[in-house]
Amino acid sequence: MLPDSGRVLGNIYCGVRDFNAREAGYIINRDFQRNGYAVEALLAVVAEAFRNGAHRVYAECDPRNVRSRKLLEKTGFQREAHLRQNIFFHKDESGRPVWKDTFVYAILESDSGDQG
Numbered sequence: 835m836l837p838d839s840g841r842v843l844g845n846i847y848c849g850v851r852d853f854n855a856r857e858a859g860y861i862i863n864r865d866f867q868r869n870g871y872a873v874e875a876l877l878a879v880v881a882e883a884f885r886n887g888a889h890r891v892y893a894e895c896d897p898r899n900v901r902s903r904k905l906l907e908k909t910g911f912q913r914e915a916h917l918r919q920n921i922f923f924h925k926d927e928s929g930r931p932v933w934k935d936t937f938v939y940a941i942l943e944s945d946s947g948d949q950g
Contacts, residue, residue, distance in 0.1 A: 846875045854889040892940035911939035
């Protein structure tokens, strides 16, 4: 949140997963994109996860979301997988799922010195 305006910049989370892994996710208000806020927030979340014993932090994104992919790569994440038609959020007019692909990115604690 911006202190002077009270406007929300976005949302970032870091969920606990199996095997000392964390899942990071984010949504940034369009009015504040491309200002470095997401980079700063994601780097902070990753650093905190590693300080608290995480071995690995991963994130998933839509392959068509170039900005999200670039954000992950800029912050040291490496693409590990392309999951084909693994998720859907909507159904078509016939009630059939509209399947989407997902890229999976991750950063390991041993990679964390290479961020930025």
